[in-house]
Amino acid sequence: MGTVRPNIPQAMMAKWQRVVDLSSELMDAPASLVMRTDPPDHAVLVSSAGEGNPYRVGQSFELNPKLYCYSVLERCDELIVRDAHSDPEWSDNQDLEHGMAFYVGYPLVWPDGALFGTICVLDRHDNEKALACRELLKAFREVIEGDLELLAEAARRQDVENELHVTLEHLEQRVANRTRQLEEANTALRVLLSNVEASRAESEEKILRQIKGLVLPHIAKLRAALGESDPSSVYLDLIEANLEQITSSFAGQLVTAFETLTPTEAEIAQMVLNGQTTKDIARALSRETSTIDFHRNNIRKKLGIEQRKVNLRQHLLSLQ
Numbered sequence: 001m002g003t004v005r006p007n008i009p010q011a012m013m014a015k016w017q018r019v020v021d022l023s024s025e026l027m028d029a030p031a032s033l034v035m036r037t038d039p040p041d042h043a044v045l046v047s048s049a050g051e052g053n054p055y056r057v058g059q060s061f062e063l064n065p066k067l068y069c070y071s072v073l074e075r076c077d078e079l080i081v082r083d084a085h086s087d088p089e090w091s092d093n094q095d096l097e098h099g100m101a102f103y104v105g106y107p108l109v110w111p112d113g114a115l116f117g118t119i120c121v122l123d124r125h126d127n128e129k130a131l132a133c134r135e136l137l138k139a140f141r142e143v144i145e146g147d148l149e150l151l152a153e154a155a156r157r158q159d160v161e162n163e164l165h166v167t168l169e170h171l172e173q174r175v176a177n178r179t180r181q182l183e184e185a186n187t188a189l190r191v192l193l194s195n196v197e198a199s200r201a202e203s204e205e206k207i208l209r210q211i212k213g214l215v216l217p218h219i220a221k222l223r224a225a226l227g228e229s230d231p232s233s234v235y236l237d238l239i240e241a242n243l244e245q246i247t248s249s250f251a252g253q254l255v256t257a258f259e260t261l262t263p264t265e266a267e268i269a270q271m272v273l274n275g276q277t278t279k280d281i282a283r284a285l286s287r288e289t290s291t292i293d294f295h296r297n298n299i300r301k302k303l304g305i306e307q308r309k310v311n312l313r314q315h316l317l318s319l320q
Helices: 010-026 068-075 094-098 128-132 134-226 233-258 263-273 278-285 289-303 312-318
Strands: 031-038 041-047 060-062 079-081 102-109 115-123
Touching: 010 031, 010 041, 010 115, 010 134, 031 068, 041 068, 068 079, 068 102, 068 115, 102 128, 102 134, 115 134, 128 134, 134 233, 263 278, 263 289, 263 312, 278 289, 289 312
Parallel strands: none
Antiparallel strands: 031 041, 031 115, 041 060, 079 102, 102 115
């Protein structure tokens, strides 16, 4: 698949029109052309506006050895034919149908070396002035090829800009996807940690209840049965001390603080600890918010923070 070339803008076409009109006038030739090649077609892109020019814009020829321009494109070099009628190589060329026996032409190329077409001057007879002005025609060729270079560079920059835009969109999408994945992972982690913490607290509380409800009462009975003077009571002291040490390692100050609260206050304190607002607690317990505020104030008093500007939940969290 061939390289897609940029279109020639109207302003540039107008400039090239002035080029061919000027070359036709200065060389005193009826036809000055810029031809565009798109094999197998070779078409008139710009044609001088002077009288006697038989070539019209858009007129197309099939590339073949009987066209002057074919030789220019094949060799990618200058071609001069002074009189095709007396030149066996060109005596049957197609341009003689328009009476054009004189030809001077040069190839036009894109910056990458690909053929664009030709710039040429044609006349019905040998044209000494056109021969003398070949350097001028070469200069006009350089003007057109300079414009082609500008077009190619503009197209290249546009391609780079488009590629950068596509790359940026892909990067933004990747960042958005990654951000979403991280947010989902963070949410899942928070839920997991919350569940683990809740499970830990529940297990610790269960152990504490079991020790206090199932073990300590029997120790108290044994102590009463033995009496303080019995030497064996020292073992009961050791058992109580060890149990206290075991439970204190995970109960901390929070359990101790909860022991000072009423069942209702303890329930509300647990809800506060879990991040529920006064409205949430009131709704859950079917109470008025003023009632919850009353219990919260009592909790603050019992925890010793009534006169301090301390957030209740933050204080409970610090006791864990």
